[in-house]
Every structure is written in structure tokens, then in C-alpha cells.
Amino acid sequence: MSTSTDTIEEVVKSEYKYGFYSDIDTESAPPGLNEGIIRFISDKKNEPEWLLEWRLKAYRHWTTLQEPKWQKADYPKIDYQDIIYFAAPKSLADGPKSMDEVDPKILETFEKLGIPLHERMRLAGVAVDAVLDSVSVGTTFKKQLGEVGIIFCSFSEAVQEHPDLVKKYLGSVVPYTDNFFATLNSAVFTDGSFCYIPKGVRCPMELSTYFRINAAKSGQFERTLIIADEDSHVSYLEGCTAPMRDENQLHAAVVELIALDNAEIKYSTVQNWYPGDENGKGGIYNFVTKRGVAKGNNSKITWTQVETGSAITWKYPGVILQGDNSVGEFYSVALTNNYQQADTGTKMIHIGKNTRSTIISKGISAGHGQNSYRGLVKMLKGATNARNYSQCDSLLIGDQCGAHTFPYIEVKNSSAQVEHEASTTKVGEDQIFYCNQRAIPTQDAVNMIVNGYCKDVFQQLPMEFALEAQALLSVSLEGSVG
């Protein structure tokens, strides 16, 4: 009877027009993966012997592994010999000389997403004047951080400047044997962030990759390590709402977080990698291993994520609740539109006493998207008084998409309590028509309903990030008509 299903279909069709163009530099490695390439990478980065050995052990282990097949996401076979594992940083001289040369559609997206003006130039690849750079926001913050002893730099820099810290913690949360993609990452990781917060220090600002000066485009095999020493506190923001395109299709990052006694780490991600076209062609594969260990007593780790991009999102940011009274939290909004696929969730492993975990996962499926929540709540024998609360909600927009839930609960302690709630709702024609009859246009109605649905998660995000996330969701759900 109703042709309004078409209305909803039109509304969720998204337009994603963005592209970076680059030439391959002669300083890059040839495609392929073997010990020689690993040595090349390590040599290029001037790494110490122990790190080269670690990479080689990982590579040798990787050659014995089979790629996993249990996920609910289909993709064509990846040829690992057809990837360039080391690309020299791109020259900005080939980029646009000024904003006038930048595609107006890109500028329009920046406008819609509310990207600060000074960031737009950097994101568009326009070479920033050297004079401007020296008085940039980044420099000021770095000084502030230095004053309190916070180390925040690129991973490569940390290997040079703080090798002991890196050596102590690298692989302590995600060992190189962990899984196929983490093993690959351990062998060929390029760069990422390193952060160390000293005892008793509360980081005075939200750390974000924006502030890393000379942040080379490390995209493909990013490695990040964050250590919060006793009684410290840090909030870290990864990614940006601006649509990111990369000629490298496979992104296999590893993030390790360590929180010692009474320390707290909040790690927020906004991910808008190119999701592929409306027919499901192209798009980034985002296969990420993220894990934190709440090692100390009374420590706390919170993961928040807003995932709207990538053709395939495959990640389970988790927390190992080792310390007594430790807390793990996971707040997520994951959107799949057109032909995107997501198999994402979290793992909460309760080991210490009186540990607590909270999981709030909001999946949104639109178009032909397939969205799966896969979560593990595991309480070991010694996890006295462990508590978990999980809420997994799915929102379906239109009638061609899918939402799936795979909760795993393993409890080995009789004093533990686990609560799991799940709901599935549909944005119906009736709701849209009700809004229309109250003068609210369809696109605004969908945005309003989706925002209301994601409220619980957005409340957990750092403030400006929450506003950006709302804008990002509405852009991602934009129709091609008005």
C-alpha cells in the first residue's frame, strides 16, 4: 500500500564524494611482505634491535596463521603480497595551493560537519605556511603538556626518545600472537600515538591526533600505546568527523591502553573512513584490535566510539578488569548504510574483585547495511562480586537492512551478576508522517529520531565531539534529494 518506504529509502541514500590523489614516491617499499621488507621498514625508522626482533617474531608467527572466517562480514580475498607496507610521507607540494583549489563539495562537507576553519586547510591538504605553523595551536599545547611531564608524541618518536617505556608496555595488552590482524600489525606497523601520563597528573586537555605536529599520514597499520600511571587521568580522541579517503584499503590498527592504580583513561573514536559507493564497491576495511587493561586497583577505562564509515568495521574494544574495584565501559554508536557491514562489539573480562562493566551499544542499520553486535562478558573464578550491565539496541531504517546480535556470557563465579537488555526498533512511516504533519520535514525527522536513539552514548562523549558526532550522523544519513 505504502509508497512511503521509497521516501525512507531516498532519505538514507548517502552521497560520499571525496578523494585524495597521490603519486607513489620513490622512497616507498615495493609491494609485498617478507623479512626483507620488515628489515627495510625498521631500518628506515632507525629502530633499535629489540624492536626489529619483535617485528620479525610477529612476522614469522603470521606466516603460520589462517585468516579468520567466523565474522559476519563478507569481503573479497585480500592479497597480502599486493600491499605496499612502507610509503614515504606525501609531499604537500603536489596538493592544492589554496582553499580556492579545493573541491567545493569537500568544503561543503566541512561546513556541514562544523569543522573549525583552521582545520579545514590541513584536512584539505593545503600546505600551511611555515610562519603560521610555528604559532599554531599544537605548539602551545605541547608546551603545556611538557610542563606537567606528559609525554604525547608519535609512536616512532617515542621509540627514539622513550624506548624503555615502549619496551615495557608494547604487546603487554595485545601480544603479537593475539590474532591474525594484530600479528600483521605487529610486524609492519607504521606509526601512531604514544602517550604517558605521570603519577598523579590529570591531563589538562583532551588529547587528539590534531595536536601531533608533523603527524604523517600513518593510516594503514597504526599502533597506539597509552599509559596512565597511578592516580592519573587522560581523555584521548582518535580520528575526526571529516571524511577520510585512503588508497590503502586495509586498515589494521592496534591500540593498547594501560591504567595503573586509581588511574582513568577515556578513549573516544570517531571514524568516518570512506564507506564505499552506493553499490558497495570500494571502501576501507577497518579491522582493529583495541584493548585496555585496568591493571591497577580502582582503575577505569572507557571506550566511546561513533563509527559511520568504512565498508567493513570489525573491532571489539575491550577491557581486562584485572585490578580490584576496576571499571570498564563501552559506549558505541555504529551506523551501516548502503552496503556497509559492521561486526563490532566489546569484550569485558572480569578478573579482580568487585569489578564493574557497562556496555551500551546502539546499532543503526539503513539502506542494505548489515550491523552485528558481538559481545563477550567473561567473569573468571576469582571475580567475586563482579557486575555487568549490557544494553544492545538496534534501529532499522527502511526494510532492506539487517541487525544481528551475538552476545556471549561466561560466568564462573557464583556471586557475579550480569544484566543484558536488547531491543530492536524500526523507524516507521507512521513516525515520519506524524512529524511531517507537525511541519517537520522527513530528513529532520529521521535525524531527530536517530539523535534521540543515540542520546545515551552521545552523553558520554567529550562535549564538542558530541556536537560533531550529531552532525556526522545526519550527514551520513543524508538523502540525495533535499
Add this chain to the structure above:
Amino acid sequence: MKEAIITIKNLSAAVEGRQILKGINLTIYPGEMHAIMGPNGSGKSTLAAILAGREGYDITGGEVIYCGQDLLALDPEERACEGVFLAFQYPVEIPGVNSTYFLKTAYNEIRKHRELPELDAMEFLTFVKEKVKLLHLPEDLLQRPVNYGFSGGEKKRNEIFQMAVLEPKFAILDETDSGLDIDALKIVSQGVNALKRPDNAQLVITHYQRLLNFIVPDFVHVLTDGRIVKSGGKELALELEETGYDGMIHAAAVPA
């Protein structure tokens, strides 16, 4: 002679190939309240849906002129901006969307259309508090998601509350009395009556006469099988109570 608010000329409509409306003719002038009564399946709610702009209906004939415009050519949100309001028979729930935020958005869309300044959250809240009292709605209702967890009576009262806030030119009340007890009915009726003005009009759709004791119409039309078979003043409703729909149809069918 005042210009009519709405003129329905020979309107015919079908759903999935089945003819529901078979030539409706109706003109409503400013300051008038018309009632449409009819048995189940007569096409009352179809008429309301078509006037409000719901998709899924095939207009097979006729036209609707609203304030000089072709109503059927406008999107539902455009019609709302032009002052058309439908009090739904079954108001839908919208979890997660705050009622006040929803209403403020609606209100400001209409203000924007009329090139009037929009109200911010504080201004809107003050404006709205008076109207809440008029409909005897609990104040905490404003904080709840739209219609979520509302009782049947609260949902219907919420429809009239929204009507009080949006101040439409032409309000269609689709079986507003269904599911209401006598007290709720009185409150809703008081609300509707308080909103009558010489420059607006209402179309009340019902199949029970009882509502029309409280909301007294100027004209009553009897709709059966997609046609208006009889029109008259408010006494027609009482007559209908006596004869029933069947009686009236048979009487109408008998040649004069």
C-alpha cells in the same frame, strides 16, 4: 461573502485498487465547525488522511482547494506550515525524542514559514506552560518522549495540547473521542472549544453522537460508503441517534 477555508469538490480516492471515497463535496467557511459522522468503513479516516497528506492513496478524481491553493499538490509538512492540523486517531510514539523539543521544532518550522522569529528553548517553555494547564496535563509530561508511556487519554489530550500550541487555521479531529472516559472527554472538548476563532475552522470526525454534546458543531454530515448522504445542523446528530446509520441510509435511499 467570506472566502472558504477549504472546498472539497467531487473527491474520489482508492486504496490498493479499492474505491473508498466516491465523490465528496464539502465547503467550510472561517468560524465554522463541521462534524462528519459515519459507520466503520465509511471512509472517514481516509478523508482525514488524504487531507493531511498521507501517502498510499490514489486520488481518482476531484480536487481540494485550501485558502486558494491546490491542497493535494502540497507535501504534508507544507500543509502543516499553511495551518492544517490533524489530531490523530492513534497518535504514534517516538521514543528518545523529548516532547517539548519536538513541539518547539514544529512550532519554529511554522514560524519560519510565516517569516516570524523563532523561539528559543526558554521562551518556548514559558509560552507552553499556560497551554499545559489548559489541557490539565501533568507538567512532567513535557519532559517525556513523544507519547511514550502516555495513557490513551493522555495521548488524545496531547494532540489537543499540540493544537493549542500550533494554532492551526484548519484542524481535523479524527475520532478524538475514541478511548476517552467522560472526564477526559470534557477536558478535551473544553480545549477544542477554547481554540475556536472566527478566522479558523474545524472538521470533527466521529461515529458517536456523545462528543457532539460537548463540541457543538454548526453542520453535521453523514458519510456512508464513501459518500455524504445527508447534511444538516446539529440536530442531525440527535436524529442519527434515533434512526442509527442503517435507518438513515434507507431513508436517504427512498426516492422523495
